[in-house]
Amino acid sequence: MNSDIRQLLENVKSGVITIDDAVLELKKAPFEELGYAKVDMHRKLRQGAAEVIYGAGKTPEQILGIVKKMVSAGQERILITRMSEEAASYVGAGVPLDYHKDAKIGIVGSVPEATGIGTIVVATGGTSDIPVAEEAALTAEFLGNKVVRLYDVGVAGLHRLLSHMDEIMNASVIIAIAGMEGALASVIGGLADCPVIAVPTSVGYGASYQGISALLSMLNSCASGVTVVNIDNGFGAGYSASMINHMEVRS
Amino acid sequence: MNSDIRQLLENVKSGVITIDDAVLELKKAPFEELGYAKVDMHRKLRQGAAEVIYGAGKTPEQILGIVKKMVSAGQERILITRMSEEAASYVGAGVPLDYHKDAKIGIVGSVPEATGIGTIVVATGGTSDIPVAEEAALTAEFLGNKVVRLYDVGVAGLHRLLSHMDEIMNASVIIAIAGMEGALASVIGGLADCPVIAVPTSVGYGASYQGISALLSMLNSCASGVTVVNIDNGFGAGYSASMINHMEVRS
Amino acid sequence: MNSDIRQLLENVKSGVITIDDAVLELKKAPFEELGYAKVDMHRKLRQGAAEVIYGAGKTPEQILGIVKKMVSAGQERILITRMSEEAASYVGAGVPLDYHKDAKIGIVGSVPEATGIGTIVVATGGTSDIPVAEEAALTAEFLGNKVVRLYDVGVAGLHRLLSHMDEIMNASVIIAIAGMEGALASVIGGLADCPVIAVPTSVGYGASYQGISALLSMLNSCASGVTVVNIDNGFGAGYSASMINHMEVRS
Amino acid sequence: MNSDIRQLLENVKSGVITIDDAVLELKKAPFEELGYAKVDMHRKLRQGAAEVIYGAGKTPEQILGIVKKMVSAGQERILITRMSEEAASYVGAGVPLDYHKDAKIGIVGSVPEATGIGTIVVATGGTSDIPVAEEAALTAEFLGNKVVRLYDVGVAGLHRLLSHMDEIMNASVIIAIAGMEGALASVIGGLADCPVIAVPTSVGYGASYQGISALLSMLNSCASGVTVVNIDNGFGAGYSASMINHMEVRS
Amino acid sequence: MNSDIRQLLENVKSGVITIDDAVLELKKAPFEELGYAKVDMHRKLRQGAAEVIYGAGKTPEQILGIVKKMVSAGQERILITRMSEEAASYVGAGVPLDYHKDAKIGIVGSVPEATGIGTIVVATGGTSDIPVAEEAALTAEFLGNKVVRLYDVGVAGLHRLLSHMDEIMNASVIIAIAGMEGALASVIGGLADCPVIAVPTSVGYGASYQGISALLSMLNSCASGVTVVNIDNGFGAGYSASMINHMEVRS
Amino acid sequence: MNSDIRQLLENVKSGVITIDDAVLELKKAPFEELGYAKVDMHRKLRQGAAEVIYGAGKTPEQILGIVKKMVSAGQERILITRMSEEAASYVGAGVPLDYHKDAKIGIVGSVPEATGIGTIVVATGGTSDIPVAEEAALTAEFLGNKVVRLYDVGVAGLHRLLSHMDEIMNASVIIAIAGMEGALASVIGGLADCPVIAVPTSVGYGASYQGISALLSMLNSCASGVTVVNIDNGFGAGYSASMINHMEVRS
Amino acid sequence: MNSDIRQLLENVKSGVITIDDAVLELKKAPFEELGYAKVDMHRKLRQGAAEVIYGAGKTPEQILGIVKKMVSAGQERILITRMSEEAASYVGAGVPLDYHKDAKIGIVGSVPEATGIGTIVVATGGTSDIPVAEEAALTAEFLGNKVVRLYDVGVAGLHRLLSHMDEIMNASVIIAIAGMEGALASVIGGLADCPVIAVPTSVGYGASYQGISALLSMLNSCASGVTVVNIDNGFGAGYSASMINHMEVRS
């Protein structure tokens, strides 16, 4: 995952770049003050290449400002989550932007080739869970993963899920997304033999309590290998799934 | 009503009753006229069949007292729920008692022949749910139903449940009992085409919150035909299932 | 309840239709992909004839698309719940639609003759509960049941309820709908000797907490034979009541 | 209610006692330090005669100490609530004490004649609510009220309640005590035309949550004239009911 | 309180009206079907004269319909609570209406002379609690009580409250209304020697949770003689206070 | 006290005052004697300094009215919190007003010189917490404190916080403001050796529950020296911090 | 499927099977065809490795019975979680057992060589979290992982955590375990560049609410790459961490 920095060091060792140039590359301040936000340049060293902007609660002007700063600092691609349509059209006027309305995700730069161990499956219980699922799927693709989408395979119609046993058995990570009773995570967790990341959604009414019901279900899953993220946190699931799908041997 | 009121007013006028007594009579009138008598008589009609004693919070002496009173009033069989072992041994010393320790149920008299439309299936997610399941199953048998038990068929091992498709498809009512994430009710509700009564149990730890997690899951079930009773209320599920299994045409 | 499929088999046996035609009828894929939703054709086999669309969270275009697919697949009648007025006018422009504004229910095709064991009584505590009650009542009628409506018979004016003792005593299933303190379910449960399905509503203010108060009351009902569905879930109550009212002997 | 102090002043005016004696009587410090507790002597002036000790969290020694101080300060009768059996036997060894085990109430001195406007009815939904009811009833009697007990008249068996219409219609205040779904308060509130004080109890299991269910029900009662006290607070209900039953004209 | 019916009976006894006329008067059905609401005429017998309409969730047309029916049935005065401005202007076009915008209360007919034992004090912690307080105060005045308003006397500025000791000491009932921490009820309960009805309000932010904080505070009040109604339920407090202020001896 | 009481009693005896008036005097005695006067005078002493208006729930007209009253009473500077833009433009038209839109704070008059023991540091976890932070910072400045702002130093990027160790070590009070998981308070509490006031914010989504998550985190902080105020209560934190920063020796 | 259905229909026509049996066959069809068999076979494949027994709620006799059955079926090693000391001594008398009292874990057979990508770090906030941590660590070791333990490195003493930067930076998965405010997960999540599994514990008092505070903190972590399991669920964390640490390329 730290392939960028490792590449740099190898280039130093092999003489492809001089030590002076490498110092220049590395000494960029780990974070830069922007007044309203600290842009973390050091994270690139620790957590790999791409940078993410959490769009909620930021003005379109602030988002564009951060994007420009990052681009001029050499950031190849940027993922903006929870981005309103208004922000998208403002930012899109300043830099080329690929905006996904349902998922509220904007992407600057191109999505990379899929690397990683295998395939990430993103499954939802119903059609109303799709926006969260797309946030997860696009995040995973942005971070260099192959994604298979299985939408509307909720447990109340079990045959819909069972007809996708091949995808489930072949996945390297599965993201199970459901509102209401959230049973999808347990059923998939029982079927699959890979890590399952469960995402409760705020879909439902009455005693679903904006996702509490699904959240509690998923935390109490009797299937092993299931971990949980915050309600509607598609990004977090996609990010963690990508981390797992890019595991590599460390000395 | 008119003649009664007229009589009353004449009695007021002639001084046969005081104004205070007349005010009281008039306040009660609408209740007496409408339903009071019916309610009372109706209760007597309904009490022809089996009677149930809720054992929790009653002393052994009180339970035995009620049992003896009922027996001498001609009650053929009596079901005692939430009965402690201590109460069972005390009562058992006074009358013949069939005590089921796990279910905390005591039965005086013999269980009747199974009547009813079909079979009641009692299914549990795990082995820890069995005490609640037995309360439900014994209640249903006591009320004259054929019961099939499917224990430990939780959704994390779906094959266990699917290997019982015949029983599920043939049931007239299914009682789905589960703690933790309570997904069993949704999965069964999606498979079966008969009424499903879901019973959350207090089994679990941490965020299961003594059954809240399962309760919310079951209330939010996306499968149609699922209704829910209180946490650990095996008796209530068995009673309702028996009612449904004994439906008959009314004019 | 599986009268359609049973009829088909009897027609096969008696030679009314050929085996080829029957295979054609049965081999329709159990569910069809529509991009945004899987239309479940197999449910017809398992759970009888009519199909239901949950309208919340679907665009008018999506609803119309599903309706058309189902109609062309031979679905006689379709029930659409939680349907906005906007969706109703859009869908109504494409297919004949009977829209009930209060209940937010749209019906394609005609409501069938009432069959079933007896009458379903739908009772409410107040006038504000009527939209939920109509969702329940229209669902039950759509599924072939005779429905009697008892609205505004809350327990704070007991004589209003008691004046309907005949309907209560004659019901085969009662749906008790109430917000605020939700006591209606217990009182009816104590009076009636048939299954009672309780529906808490989000009617109320302050400590009613959008239906929690009524939900807890109903789950804790000290009357036997009461089961509960989600807050405001009129459809679920109507569906379950119809299932119960159509119980039939299975071998 | 301030009859003691009024009596003192009338005795001053008529010369029955001297001004010096009256000063002596009045100048007793409004509260006395006892180290572990301030005994409030002034409350007698403001809130009438009898004094109450809240026994929970006090050692038997502390209770006896306070009792003795109060007795020597001229207190005629003392009510001790939430008094353990252990405390009762210790205190009873020091002063004559009438202890009620169920209600956990101890009384020093004799209960007065019943005064007040009318009768206080104490009603419970079940037999398990009786300890709370006895706390309420004994408190009311201790404060000089006539009390009628209607126990086990829960709404699931409405005829039990309706057979006591006379008592309900004649009450000056009714204390309605129930656990589980707490519907008793609403039903009585709808029947009666006097103030109703509702006491939720912690009786129940599962989703009764130690009285929350009953508490919420009672707060949401759709019957007018119902107010609520804390869960299991029989004393508070008895005290308030007595206050209401002793209302008198003030200039 | 049942002075109307008592008066009628006395008129019968004294011959002021004939028995026939009295029968006519009494035999009016206890409630009349209006389709959308059952108007309870019998309550007049049980709970005195004035009738109340709960305006929330009713259309302006429905409210006017009920009002007209009641007026033509001889109702002298009508109180409409939770009445929107829109409803007020619609109803006001049909019948003379006195509308109080803050309290959302409309009154048809004139407010009666104050009767009752003494004065009802309505106190609030802050200015934001005034709408709830006015609902309580206007209700109490409508039901024939003298009301004293003490607004903005919250406990964080104790001198404001203490400067009204005369009103507090002279009250026959006090309604204590507060949001946020709700401490007003306890402080007043400790000062006064009359019944205190506490009304939590939804005023506040953050951890006030729309009144939960105040509600819990008031239920846990360590002052005796305090009872509680639902959050923001000014009407309920005014109604109960009036009941208490009109207590009279019953045989 | 004795002479007062004696005089009162003599007046009773001689008929100078009525018994009713004497009762009232005696009921009030302990309050008047002990604290009443002190409370009132003390309040006047404390009001020499700046005054604060809580703007929420007040109309622009009301705010301006209070401001004018205070100015004409000699108040040098006034702080208005939770002030809407609409109110600001209305009030600003009447008196010179310095309005801070983000913090929703308006200031009349000039901010004083910074006095106090040292510097108050205001730190936030993210950029979305800044409005609450500005409410705290402006309040502290208004009350005469030097303030250092450290924004966007959340614990997920620990190096951002650690690069400000000097400011943290030198602070006399630190206000730690964070939503979501609220860990900032604990980390700062562990680093600093001055009082830390934690402010949870309603920033976040899903299981942050409008600040509950942060609130609970902060209350459970394992760092000593951390106290907490209400969610989003920047003013309260600034006010308390100023109090602490102005501690001075009292005899 | 076609040939099966055709055969079935021909059997119906020829009377080889009854219509009832044919209906049942058709209801089960979609499940059998799609996934049933796969599920069952797949389960057999997965069971080659180590097996786990959840000891809570099982009697010592039951545990020993299961263990013996598994051993005789060729199971090499068995992990028993939530095992009481009583159960351990009973089972230990029957088979060789390695019991870890703190973690309540029993192991039959020997722990395997560590395989996997790298090292799993198990970190705790305090010493009271160690039992949960040991459950996680022993589970991971049992499943073939190298484990490094970092105990008592809570965020209130940040230097303790920072002095272990090498272990944190080199980990392949980190399990962060904390009660109270649960901030450890966020801080570690911000430092590390590998997946972090957070385990809230029930350690704490007051507003920690048996782990809710830590659970909410962890779900709301602003650090990417953090997922969460149930309160005190050390086993689940160890199991998931092992899955991740054993990721391998799939075709």
Place this chain on the structure above:
Amino acid sequence: MNSDIRQLLENVKSGVITIDDAVLELKKAPFEELGYAKVDMHRKLRQGAAEVIYGAGKTPEQILGIVKKMVSAGQERILITRMSEEAASYVGAGVPLDYHKDAKIGIVGSVPEATGIGTIVVATGGTSDIPVAEEAALTAEFLGNKVVRLYDVGVAGLHRLLSHMDEIMNASVIIAIAGMEGALASVIGGLADCPVIAVPTSVGYGASYQGISALLSMLNSCASGVTVVNIDNGFGAGYSASMINHMEVRS
């Protein structure tokens, strides 16, 4: 930083360190550079003073071990909180220990002279709050403060509190401790002009919910200058109060 990095790169180039080790060094860089060392050194500076052991969840052996280690390291005095009687007698056998049973506090060494700005007042609402109050008071004394105790001055008897106006007005910090409705903090906060630290206690029953009621009250206090600590956290309040009472000018 540059020279370090340059050195590192030269070592990479020359093969002195491997690329893997260099990657690790670079990942840690920003932390080491910024704060790591400072944190560690600072901790040593702060540990000159008294040290505290949190006794809950530690065995008597563990506590004694820590104490002995600290004593031999030169620690003059040690405070042990939440110490059981059992632990106290064990530790007391090993070192001289002053144990306070109510407060569950043990002190090794002598309490120092009181220094600090002024007096800390510790006030409680009732007698049951005294254990928490003693934890606060002893902590403050241990840390070198003069403490004044005002116990049992709850707001339901306001005269008790008002009779201590002098102490309240003269305090430099006040710790207000109360269970049930927790109103004490608001009333004291309104009276005093010094910082108030509120401690909710778990004293109460029913809807006090082990301190939630008091906690919410205190967080919502309408008095300025009030901050809150965890339920029953007397130590935290005493510690913070001491910090405030020892404020001194920093450059």
